[in-house]
Amino acid sequence: MNWEQLLSLRRQGDTSKRLRKEQNETRLGFEVDYDRIIFSSAFRSLQDKTQVFPMPISVGSQKNFVHTRLTHSLEVSVVGRSLGRSAGQQIIAKYPFLSEVHGYHFNDFGAIVAAAALAHDIGNPPFGHSGEKAIGNYFKQGSGFKYKEQLTAEEFQDLIDFEGNANGFKLLTESRAGVPGGLRLSYATLGAFMKYPKGSLPKKPSKNIADKKFGFFQSEKEFFLEVANEIGLLPNPSHPKTGFLRHPLTYLVEAADDICYTIIDFEDGINLGLIPEEYALEYLINLVKENINTKKYNAMTNSSDRLSYLRALAISTLIKDAVEVFVKNEEKIMNGTFDAALLDKGKYQAQVEDIIKLSVEKIYQSQDVVDKELAGYRIISDLLDMFTSSLVNAKNGNDTNYDRLLIKSLPENYRNFDTSVYQILLDTSCFVASLSDSAAVHIHDKLTGRMI
Numbered sequence: 001m002n003w004e005q006l007l008s009l010r011r012q013g014d015t016s017k018r019l020r021k022e023q024n025e026t027r028l029g030f031e032v033d034y035d036r037i038i039f040s041s042a043f044r045s046l047q048d049k050t051q052v053f054p055m056p057i058s059v060g061s062q063k064n065f066v067h068t069r070l071t072h073s074l075e076v077s078v079v080g081r082s083l084g085r086s087a088g089q090q091i092i093a094k095y096p097f098l099s100e101v102h103g104y105h106f107n108d109f110g111a112i113v114a115a116a117a118l119a120h121d122i123g124n125p126p127f128g129h130s131g132e133k134a135i136g137n138y139f140k141q142g143s144g145f146k147y148k149e150q151l152t153a154e155e156f157q158d159l160i161d162f163e164g165n166a167n168g169f170k171l172l173t174e175s176r177a178g179v180p181g182g183l184r185l186s187y188a189t190l191g192a193f194m195k196y197p198k199g200s201l202p203k204k205p206s207k208n209i210a211d212k213k214f215g216f217f218q219s220e221k222e223f224f225l226e227v228a229n230e231i232g233l234l235p236n237p238s239h240p241k242t243g244f245l246r247h248p249l250t251y252l253v254e255a256a257d258d259i260c261y262t263i264i265d266f267e268d269g270i271n272l273g274l275i276p277e278e279y280a281l282e283y284l285i286n287l288v289k290e291n292i293n294t295k296k297y298n299a300m301t302n303s304s305d306r307l308s309y310l311r312a313l314a315i316s317t318l319i320k321d322a323v324e325v326f327v328k329n330e331e332k333i334m335n336g337t338f339d340a341a342l343l344d345k346g347k348y349q350a351q352v353e354d355i356i357k358l359s360v361e362k363i364y365q366s367q368d369v370v371d372k373e374l375a376g377y378r379i380i381s382d383l384l385d386m387f388t389s390s391l392v393n394a395k396n397g398n399d400t401n402y403d404r405l406l407i408k409s410l411p412e413n414y415r416n417f418d419t420s421v422y423q424i425l426l427d428t429s430c431f432v433a434s435l436s437d438s439a440a441v442h443i444h445d446k447l448t449g450r451m452i
Helices: 030-036 041-048 067-096 107-118 127-139 141-152 154-159 163-171 186-195 218-230 249-272 278-290 294-299 303-328 330-335 350-364 367-396 401-408 421-434 436-446
Strands: 056-057 062-064
Touching: 030 107, 030 186, 041 067, 041 436, 062 303, 067 107, 067 249, 067 303, 107 186, 107 249, 107 350, 127 141, 127 154, 127 367, 141 154, 141 367, 141 421, 154 218, 154 421, 163 186, 163 218, 163 421, 186 218, 186 249, 218 421, 249 278, 249 303, 249 330, 249 350, 278 350, 294 303, 303 330, 367 401, 367 421, 367 436
Parallel strands: none
Antiparallel strands: 056 062
């Protein structure tokens, strides 16, 4: 892989090259990507999608506001920008022709990573981490299994392993009537966004982190291949026809996400009283003990100030560590022989693992989180069953009046039944995934007669 190709400013539908040295510095193409994402309706819906905890929880007269998918994505983007700029400075110094010949600046790396990080959760369903599993379970073990014989192996795998990353790629790139190419992001940003640049099959063909999940549905395969080939991603030896190795900046997007959910989910758990404060502060101190200003820390009498200080210091510490790992392994990353997450190779791996282990025990398995996920399973399954049944009935010409009424309740761009069964099932799954938590509850209550 080479950086000048990886940093492509091309957008879907372009008929001529976009050169970095000809860009308007006040409206740089990579920054346009960020703007298009943040103003999109799909991004706005994240404000009412669960990150981990279902809602603000009242404690006495106060409310402890926790992170939604929206606030999480904004914070990941900020961390991603710092990672990209820091790495970009060293990449430009190592390859001066990128600046001298092509006109790239270190801020370009930050802008690409920030935009891709901003969009990293844009395809995730409602109800937290179990949303994807709920959709997949409907087709794997629920009523949706009956469609298996009408699908190819790859199409069925898309559904039973429904993946937010693949749905995100679909949302960002899908053409609609009058909107060719979706958001029309630069190929560099799309490349950095693709954490798992492969299809749903073969499943986990190697231990490379790029094979952990998948990054596109069969419906987007053609354009995915166009992007991968345009930016020069290397074929994945485990499945060279439709799988690729990661865009190098994807490692920084992933690190930004890993840093934020490790530290900030942990902070939410502390604020909600799920983790004893003194116990939790000790975990954070273990992470930042090489960088902590003991005098400054001890001068803080307010526990929330201490927590905020340790959180900021922990994020800063992990950013610096991730950039060091990235730069040290840049050549391996560029030739496709680096196969792990940056934090997994950092010097704070043990401390991060300790925090994650405690979070799993005290936060992700807490009763509030479990209750939300249980409700989500039922709501998602019911919505999928109602809508897919009506659309498939209409496709087969045996729809009832109820089916026709139900189809009319869908947004217009999801009412199409004059297409393949796969496309009906996928589009309906993507519609359900697009719903915010409260919208899913509202529609479910309305269609099951609980609200008239």
